[in-house]
Amino acid sequence: MDLSLTETQELLKRGVEEFIERETPLSSVVSLQQSERGYSDAIWRTAAEVGWLGMLTPEAYGGSGSSFMDAAVVFQALGAGAIPGPLLSSGVIAPLVIEALGTEAQREQYLPALARGELVATFALTEPEWGWGVDRVQLRAEASGDGYRLNGTKLFVYDAHAADVLLVAARTSEGVRVFVVPATAAGVEVRRLEGLFSAECQVRLTGVQVPASAMLGRTDGGGTAAALEAALLRATPILCAYQVGGAQTAFELSVDYSRRRRQFGQPIGRFQHVQNHIVQLVNHLDGARWTTYEALWKLDAGKPGVEVSAHLAKVCASEGFVHAVNYAHEVHAGVGVMHEYGLTLFTRLSRSLYFALGDPKWHRQRLAALLPDHELSEVA
Amino acid sequence: MDFEVAYSPEQEQFRAEVRAWLAEHVPQVEGDRDSDENYEKYRQLGRELGAKGWLRPAAPVEYGGGGLPVDHAIVIAEEVDRYDLRLPPYYDSGGTLGGASILVWGTEEQKRRMLPPIFRGEVVTWQLLTGPEAGSDLAGTTTDARRDGDEYVLNGEKVFVGGSHGADFLWTIARTDATGERHRNLSWFLIPADLPGIQYRRMELLGDGNEGIGSGYKNTIYFDNVRVPAAQLVGGENNGWQVASTHLELEHGAGGRIGSNRLFRMTREWARQLKREGRPLIEHPDVQERLVDVFVQTEVTRLLNLRNYWMNQSHQRMSYEGPQASYYGKMAGLEVSQAMMDIIGPYALTTDEEWDVSRGLVEPYLKSAIVALHPGGTADIQKVIIARRIGVGRDIAERAGDTGGQAAF
Ligand SMILES: Cc1cc2nc3c(=O)[nH]c(=O)nc-3n(C[C@H](O)[C@H](O)[C@H](O)COP(=O)(O)OP(=O)(O)OC[C@H]3O[C@@H](n4cnc5c(N)ncnc54)[C@H](O)[C@@H]3O)c2cc1C
Numbered sequence: 001m002d003l004s005l006t007e008t009q010e011l012l013k014r015g016v017e018e019f020i021e022r023e024t025p026l027s028s029v030v031s032l033q034q035s036e037r038g039y040s041d042a043i044w045r046t047a048a049e050v051g052w053l054g055m056l057t058p059e060a061y062g063g064s065g066s067s068f069m070d071a072a073v074v075f076q077a078l079g080a081g082a083i084p085g086p087l088l089s090s091g092v093i094a095p096l097v098i099e100a101l102g103t104e105a106q107r108e109q110y111l112p113a114l115a116r117g118e119l120v121a122t123f124a125l126t127e128p129e130w131g132w133g134v135d136r137v138q139l140r141a142e143a144s145g146d147g148y149r150l151n152g153t154k155l156f157v158y159d160a161h162a163a164d165v166l167l168v169a170a171r172t173s174e175g176v177r178v179f180v181v182p183a184t185a186a187g188v189e190v191r192r193l194e195g196l197f198s199a200e201c202q203v204r205l206t207g208v209q210v211p212a213s214a215m216l217g218r219t220d221g222g223g224t225a226a227a228l229e230a231a232l233l234r235a236t237p238i239l240c241a242y243q244v245g246g247a248q249t250a251f252e253l254s255v256d257y258s259r260r261r262r263q264f265g266q267p268i269g270r271f272q273h274v275q276n277h278i279v280q281l282v283n284h285l286d287g288a289r290w291t292t293y294e295a296l297w298k299l300d301a302g303k304p305g306v307e308v309s310a311h312l313a314k315v316c317a318s319e320g321f322v323h324a325v326n327y328a329h330e331v332h333a334g335v336g337v338m339h340e341y342g343l344t345l346f347t348r349l350s351r352s353l354y355f356a357l358g359d360p361k362w363h364r365q366r367l368a369a370l371l372p373d374h375e376l377s378e379v380a
Numbered sequence: 381m382d383f384e385v386a387y388s389p390e391q392e393q394f395r396a397e398v399r400a401w402l403a404e405h406v407p408q409v410e411g412d413r414d415s416d417e418n419y420e421k422y423r424q425l426g427r428e429l430g431a432k433g434w435l436r437p438a439a440p441v442e443y444g445g446g447g448l449p450v451d452h453a454i455v456i457a458e459e460v461d462r463y464d465l466r467l468p469p470y471y472d473s474g475g476t477l478g479g480a481s482i483l484v485w486g487t488e489e490q491k492r493r494m495l496p497p498i499f500r501g502e503v504v505t506w507q508l509l510t511g512p513e514a515g516s517d518l519a520g521t522t523t524d525a526r527r528d529g530d531e532y533v534l535n536g537e538k539v540f541v542g543g544s545h546g547a548d549f550l551w552t553i554a555r556t557d558a559t560g561e562r563h564r565n566l567s568w569f570l571i572p573a574d575l576p577g578i579q580y581r582r583m584e585l586l587g588d589g590n591e592g593i594g595s596g597y598k599n600t601i602y603f604d605n606v607r608v609p610a611a612q613l614v615g616g617e618n619n620g621w622q623v624a625s626t627h628l629e630l631e632h633g634a635g636g637r638i639g640s641n642r643l644f645r646m647t648r649e650w651a652r653q654l655k656r657e658g659r660p661l662i663e664h665p666d667v668q669e670r671l672v673d674v675f676v677q678t679e680v681t682r683l684l685n686l687r688n689y690w691m692n693q694s695h696q697r698m699s700y701e702g703p704q705a706s707y708y709g710k711m712a713g714l715e716v717s718q719a720m721m722d723i724i725g726p727y728a729l730t731t732d733e734e735w736d737v738s739r740g741l742v743e744p745y746l747k748s749a750i751v752a753l754h755p756g757g758t759a760d761i762q763k764v765i766i767a768r769r770i771g772v773g774r775d776i777a778e779r780a781g782d783t784g785g786q787a788a789f
Contacts, residue, residue: 195730
């Protein structure tokens with residue numbers, strides 16, 4: 001057993017941290033957040049150049065074919081910096097979906113461009129009757145001419161405002177399938193939604209005509225709902241790592257502030273109530289961290305019980321991030337709610353990502369279904 | 381015991397009068413209740429209530445209050461609550477807390493001069509306690525007021541104060557003896573808000589702290605050699621900590637509140653409107669469970685505030701009850717927030733016109749639940765006070781500050 005990061009992983013981590021220190025400290029993210037697009041070209045260029053967008057993509061398709069743990073190390077560090085932009089959407093979820101569902105030709109068409117950051121994609125599943133189960137999809141794709149015609153509304157789609165193509169889950173006569181829809185196609189309307197969101201959008205498809213080749217896996221029968229569910233489950237622990245990174249920063253800010261801030265003639269960290277906040281915070285952080293790492297390890301090592309571990313990780317990461325941020329707010333009191341300080345970036349992210357790839361309630365329901373037959377490991 | 385207020389025929393008659401009057405005078409507003417235009421309408425309502433003595437119904441008539449018995453004040457509070465309003469119907473923290481403090485600590489001359497404009501709704505007053513150096517440790521303030529002839533000269537900075545629509549007066553604590561002993565070096569001032577040397581800067585915060593109409597945002601206020609007439613010092617020079625104990629007791633929730641459980645009613649309504657798998661959310665067992673969580677939290681909050689209202693109005697001796705209601709309410713805010721996220725999903729996060737079922741209520745609630753952890757003393761500070769008042773680990777329990785039963789004004 002060895003729970004430490006490898007040397008390569010330490011290097012990856014430091015690379016991201018140095019980039020953040022140099023280019024996007026929290027203060028700059030605060031002002032970016034107020035801009036219309038929400039992120040900068042500089043962030044995107046770096047992400048593409050350094051290879052953060054193609055880590056999970058096999059070398060044959062222009063990626064680096066890294067392990068899930070390697071990718072998670074990078075995304076945890078990005079989360080720690082609250083780095084905005086469609087990094088998870090276009091650098092993790094979309095490539096995993098296309099690789100799992102697409103035909104050889106489709107992989108060749110999209111994966112290299114995604115890895116190079118030339119193409120931005122996002123995945124659109126949820127609808128007004130909200131839910132993350134693939135079986136919940138109602139948006140229709142009807143056979144029409146040589147292709148399909150799509151009608152319906154996707155809601156709370158992350159990063160659609162920045163996307164060139166949308167991977168739209170739609171119900172066909174053969175079940176749920178995923179279609180690659182250019183954001184500029186006639187009948188596509190994307191609107192970014194206001195609220196305590198990172199970049200959630202409404203996507204309305206009105207009579208959008210796509211060719212048959214837009215359906216992932218059509219010619220080799222690979223694009224099934226089951227394959228889609230499996231791909232989303234693989235993306236989940238990477239998202240969890242991003243949440244762990246955010247919780248980590250909430251922790252570090254809190255510890256640092258508990259030492260610096262003085263009231264009643266002493267550092268506030270001397271007060272047991274403040275200590276308690278930080279103790280609760282670190283418990284949530286480490287709960288999220290180790291459930292996430294174990295799920296990543298199982299993915300990389302091909303261990304059984306990946307589903308259970310991924311669901312468990314998302315429960316702990318979603319709930320843990322929210323609680324971690326709440327405790328950080330208690331430690332900071334007034335200063336923490338001032339936007340310029342930076343903690344509120346994580347407040348926003350913790351709420352927004354609570355729902356991404358399924359909220360804790362949904363993952364708990366999946367766990368409830370799996371646990372009766374779940375084999376526990378013998379050791380430890 | 382009787383949880384229902386028993387109404388005499390006289391009260392019921394009074395209620396009919398109040399209800400009819402409110403129906404005629406409560407303004408029709410559209411959109412954001414805090415907009416400039418709407419705020420002005422609520423100020424006007426305040427002046428009209430003030431003229432009738434209904435703005436601060438239980439405050440003494442000789443100082444501009446209504447001089448009404450408590451049971452009449454309750455009727456007005458209940459009727460105003462039907463419009464989702466409180467008295468006063470806008471943010472007037474310094475008027476409410478400062479007014480009560482002046483009543484307990486002011487000289488007769490000061491009460492006659494300062495209170496009528498406050499109790500009649502002619503002026504708005506902000507309370508200025510917190511400084512960058514002095515949050516929980518209010519006594520550590522370094523805002524200085526140095527005596528110079530018939531004036532005090534103020535220098536310093538206050539943060540997280542006021543609201544978004546300006547004030548006429550600032551109810552402010554400052555150090556009148558920079559080298560004096562802690563707790564014996566402070567004084568309170570009612571400062572005209574337009575004196576030369578006062579500067580205001582808007583703060584950008586996560587949310588508005590849910591303090592009602594007109595509390596839209598908070599400010600930093602700078603005092604740069606501001607000359608305040610000595611007659612504006614209230615409660616005696618260097619006696620400010622005593623005055624603060626009245627002020628803080630009220631702010632910590634001792635005044636209580638009566639009103640219906642609106643939050644639960646609304647959450648239930650949203651769960652009826654939104655659907656999942658073709659059925660309203662409220663028919664799903666997981667949603668029902670979380671709705672129960674909201675119910676439990678909001679009912680306990682309601683009852684703690686109801687108890688405090690009763691204790692305060694009937695002049696019961698209070699101990700830990702004020703900070704308890706404050707603490708419980710703060711924590712319930714966080715729990716209810718998460719329950720709402722579980723019940724209505726990402727809809728809880730949006731203010732989008734098309735998709736926000738709550739029409740601008742839930743998303744601000746989620747933000748203000750976080751922000752509201754801090755004003756009026758952090759949750760930790762409430763816990764510290766509760767423990768002292770109960771007498772945890774000490775033979776003599778700390779006594780509550782003297783509110784003189786003033787809270788309901
Ligand atoms: C929305 C909002 C509205 C506000 N409105 C007003 C207003 O109208 N007027 C006004 O004057 N102020 C106002 N405030 C300021 C508010 O009163 C302070 O933020 C609060 O008292 C805490 O002070 P602080 O922020 O400096 O935190 P600090 O006092 O620095 O606290 C930091 C941490 O230390 C803890 N701590 C400090 N001392 C102790 C102790 N003795 N024991 C245990 N834990 C301790 C705190 O609980 C907290 O966790 C407002 C604040 C907000 C956010």
